Amino acid sequence: MKYVAHIRKKDGEPQLVKDHLLEVKALSEEAGAKIGVKYLAGLAGVLHDVGKYSDEFQDYLREAVSNPDKPPKRGSVDHSTAGGRVLLEVLNQSVVQKMIAEMVGNVIISHHGGLNDYITPVSLETPYYRRVYEKELQEFERLKQRFFDEVISREELRDYCAKAEAELAAFINKSKEQRSDAASIPRDIDLLTKFLFSCLIDADRTNTRLFEENTEKQAWHSAQFFSESLNKLNYHLSKFEQGAASQQPINILRRQMSQQALEFASRSSGIYQLSIPTGGGKTLASLRYALKHAETYQKERIIYVVPFTTIIEQNAQVIREIVGDEYLLEHHSNVIEDDFTAAEYEAGFQEDRFDLKLAKDNWDAPIILTTMVQYLNVFYSRGTRNVRRLHNLVNATVIFDEVQAVPIKCLSLFNESVNFLKNYGQTSLLLCTATQPALDYVSHGLELPKEPEIIQNLPQVVEAFKRVEIVDKTKKEPWHLDDIVTFSQQLMTAANSLLIVLNTKKAVRAVYKQLVAENKSKAAIYHLSTSMCPKHRKQQLEEMIKLMKDNQRVICVSSQLIEAGVDISFNHVIRSLAGLDSIAQAAGRCNRHGSESIREVYVINVSHALENTDKLPEIQRGAAITGKLLRSLASGTADLLSPNVMMRYFQEYYSTFRTDSAYYVKCLETNLFDLLGANTFLLSSLKQQKGLDYPLFLSSSMKTIGQYFKVIDNQTTSVFVPYNEEARNIIGRLNGDPELSELTQLLKQAQQYSVNLYNQEIDQLSQKSLLLPLYRGHGYYLADSAYDKTYGVNLEGSSQMGTLIFE
Known part of the structure; x- marks a missing residue:
């Protein structure tokens, strides 16, 4: 038989x-x-x-x-x-x-x-x-x-x-x-x-x-690809060195740091730091390190991990222009959540879920760009979809871009994953940021070498890169909506561009509306937030950059998503009081290329009525510590962004949350970190409560960890949006009967048109019949009236976008 x-x-x-x-x-x-x-x-x-x-x-x-x-x-x-x-x-x-x-x-x-x-x-x-x-x-x-x-x-x-x-x-x-x-x-x-x-x-x-x-596994030759890509990058850099701006002081500094990164790539695999100041060419320097290291040590892939609060399109575009598109994968989120529990599996499941399970989603590509949420989910989330990518993190070069954005509660689990990859995975891990956090300072810290930093003489480099001055405006009474708008208009009388970064989407929208209503500066005014899909945000950024290159007047009001991975430069920046790392990142969008004399970044204290951060304890605590540092450095606030002050900030910040870094779960009365490993307290409880000796050698609680682990506290669902004709075409094909190979490609393309929404937002849209079924009901897409060409997701369903294509 x-x-x-x-x-x-x-x-x-x-x-x-x-x-x-x-x-x-x-x-x-x-x-x-x-x-x-x-x-x-x-x-x-x-x-x-x-x-x-x-x-x-x-x-x-x-x-x-x-x-x-x-x-x-x-x-x-x-x-x-x-x-x-x-x-x-x-x-x-x-x-x-x-x-x-x-x-x-x-x-x-x-x-x-x-x-x-x-x-x-x-x-x-x-x-x-x-x-x-x-x-x-x-x-x-x-x-x-x-x-x-x-x-x-x-x-x-x-x-x-x-x-x-x-x-x-x-x-x-x-x-x-x-x-x-x-x-x-x-x-x-x-x-x-x-x-x-x-x-x-x-x-x-x-x-x-x-x-x-009925196909065979496709192979790609990583060694050849990395070698050719390194040659392309070196050629790209040599062309730039011949340009008219090559002898500007900031570009000379960028070349020096890029060369240091290249030379450091000969070091054996480990955990290292690349602390290039904002605007210092971090993306290309880290890519140069990664390609050379991959070529030298026969690594299989390069993985960029960026904050979950930012965008990855610009990093991807920079890399794509050099190495091409064929071997580069952007992975923002799971557009359709298809994982199911063991109980669901045993009860049986629909045939189309089987196709979703098989769709190629394993990071099998030479260069991956993904988010911190997706990285942490690989190790700790429930189910089978995310974990299948884990083995592709070994024998790799992993670059954590803006690593300071790891959520406090996840720090111990993050450090444990990085230490594992370093100790057993032959993986080289690069902590890449202008604001290097003290991740070896927290409980269950990173296992850094004695000399982890790639950039030599870092304090002198930071001083040489100085392009902005932090101006403390927090001594004034809390700033209200009219105060921010009036001050913005005053700045624009002598400037062509202004960036305003606030801590909540509600505040961003309110300031944007008021600026549009008054617009005394006659500027093009833009809104950016995570309510917009990646493709939409990318278009807005491209429009702003083009206008500024043409000396047109531009104001951008944004949430903190603009603070990392976005190569854009404004004359002035207004930043709502937040953690010092966030202020430093916002400052990186000001006078980014050092083409002007020292410019100002204004830190303001926004009123509670306009910007309520009660449910954002990490932002609140970061703002409090920054406020204290501002007061202590009142006689010389220009030093606020120095490495020594930044280290003081992170040490105090992590000390505040020291007991919160192991992911405490109230209903379990324990930390998820403690459910890894020996679990001795549970074995003692088993003996005390049930009088039983534990019958096994291993005693961890991986299923429970997956059940409670969420990088973002409020659970979100990825929803597809009908942003343009391409997006509508993807909707039509997903709601057809795609072959398995086509399904894999569609899910990849769909990430550019997805927005993560909180459960209460999903409920609000559902009640108004604004959520429509995608791929046989396993996902959602928005009705046209629920997506707006200015703000993105429109929970009221009052958008006038209709069938307008605005790309």
């Missing part, structure tokens, strides 16, 4: 269980080998679908073929528990063997719904133990024998497990050498488990997708 794993929808062609297991094993091995765990990853691959050898599963497939109009729901037959049970029988002697059985067993049984807890907080249940040790598997002996007969014999499996055992022993020894704190070793093992999970998920999804598409 032929035992079948999948049946292709197009032509009814079967994929045999044997072929699927061996092919997934090979792909898992390939991913695992990158950090020396080839056989641990391969074990998960070869055993993950052993349960498909059961008669129950084969009957389920036959029914799907015979009843195509009403097939049984995918996932309704448990075919993953059996693989975990096989491991228990083979690996039951030494401690290391039993740990492998638990690690890889959890990976196998969880590959459709996200990693299980070993022990769950509050209830003190042991889901992995119940599933693998206690669940009844009526056909276990029969399916196990079929597996040994067709795929791998018992003896071969034991030999293979011995190699996996040697890998884990080596990993544990390395962890003991690398980590000074013994409590770090169990956390390393948990992140290794997550890595193995990534290897299996991506191998399984990739193999199934290739079978469905």
Whole structure:
């Protein structure tokens, strides 16, 4: 009898269980080998679908073929528990063997719904133990024998497990050498488990997708690409050096720092800092480092991670103009959220969700640009979609652009992920910002080398780059709407451009409306906020830059999204009081190229009625510390942006939130960080409350971490917007019946036209019937009247945009 794993929808062609297991094993091995765990990853691959050898599963497939109009729901037959049970029988002697059985067993049984807890907080249940040790598997002996007969014999499996055992022993020894704190070793093992999970998920999804598409995996040659791209970048820089502006002092400084970054790239992989002042050519210098380092050490990819509050289009455009578009991937967000829980999977799911699960979404490209939200989700969010990208973070160069934007509650988890990649992933990690945070100062800090900084003589460099002066206007009574508008008009009497950066979208909109209503300066006035899709924001920025190049008058009112990754320069900046890092970033949009004498950045204290930050504690606390620094430096505020003052700011800022950096969850009465690793407090509770000894070696709560982990406190949903004709075309194609390969491309294109909305905004739009179903109801897009050509999302549905195309 032929035992079948999948049946292709197009032509009814079967994929045999044997072929699927061996092919997934090979792909898992390939991913695992990158950090020396080839056989641990391969074990998960070869055993993950052993349960498909059961008669129950084969009957389920036959029914799907015979009843195509009403097939049984995918996932309704448990075919993953059996693989975990096989491991228990083979690996039951030494401690290391039993740990492998638990690690890889959890990976196998969880590959459709996200990693299980070993022990769950509050209830003190042991889901992995119940599933693998206690669940009844009526056909276990029969399916196990079929597996040994067709795929791998018992003896071969034991030999293979011995190699996996040697890998884990080596990993544990390395962890003991690398980590000074013994409590770090169990956390390393948990992140290794997550890595193995990534290897299996991506191998399984990739193999199934290739079978469905009847294609082969496409390979790209990273070494050749990085070498050619470095030559292109060097040529681009040499052309610039021949230009008329090449001998300007600021451009000479930029070249010097770019050269330092290039030379530093010969250093072995580690965690380093690139503290180039704003306007110092950080994007190109970091790209030069990354390409040279990738070429020298045979890295597979370069990944830029930018703040979730900013945009990545301009960084992408700079890189695209040099290396081309073919091998560059922008990943803003998941336009359609398709992940589902284990319970949902076991209950069965619709066929189209299967297509979403298979769509290529694994960061398999030479250059990736993504957000901090997406990076952190790879390690800690629930489900299977995000984690499949994790193995592509190893043997890479990862550049954290504006790293100071990591949310306080996520700092310990962020640091743990970076330390893991450095210690075991052969990954080089670059903390790239003008305002370097003290991430080694917080609890569970980064493991920085003794000399992490690339730029030499940093204080002198900062002074040489000085192009602005911070003017403290906070001593005045709180500024109201009329005060800001009047002051803006006064500044514009002697300037051509002005940027106003405020802390809330509500304040941004109010100031913009008032400026438009009065507009005594006769300037072009622009609004920017995260209510606008990336394509819309990009167009607005391009229009402003063009007008300013033509000496036209421009005022831009923006939320803080403009403070990072945006190459634009204004004569003056008004910044609402915030953290010193935010003020420094806003200052980077003023006199950016040093073409004028020293210009002013005005810091104001906006009234509570106009700008309510009560629900933004990090902004409030940052503003308070900055205010104190302004008072202490009143006799010389120009020093406010010096490295020493910035370090003082971050040390006090992190001290304030020191107990908040491990992601405390009130209903669990513990930190998510503490649910990694040994979890000793839960084991003690199990003994005290239930009188039970814990039966396993591993004890983390990965499922619970995923359940509660959110980089942004208020949950958001990505919604597609009908911004232009291309966007409308994508909507039409997604609401058609796209092939799997087309679906992958459409989801990639759709990110340029998506906006993340809070739950209350989703509810408000739903009540007014302004949210329409996208891709068979698995996503949303906005009605035309809910998107405005000025503000973006219009919750009232009163936009006059209609069918207007404004691109």
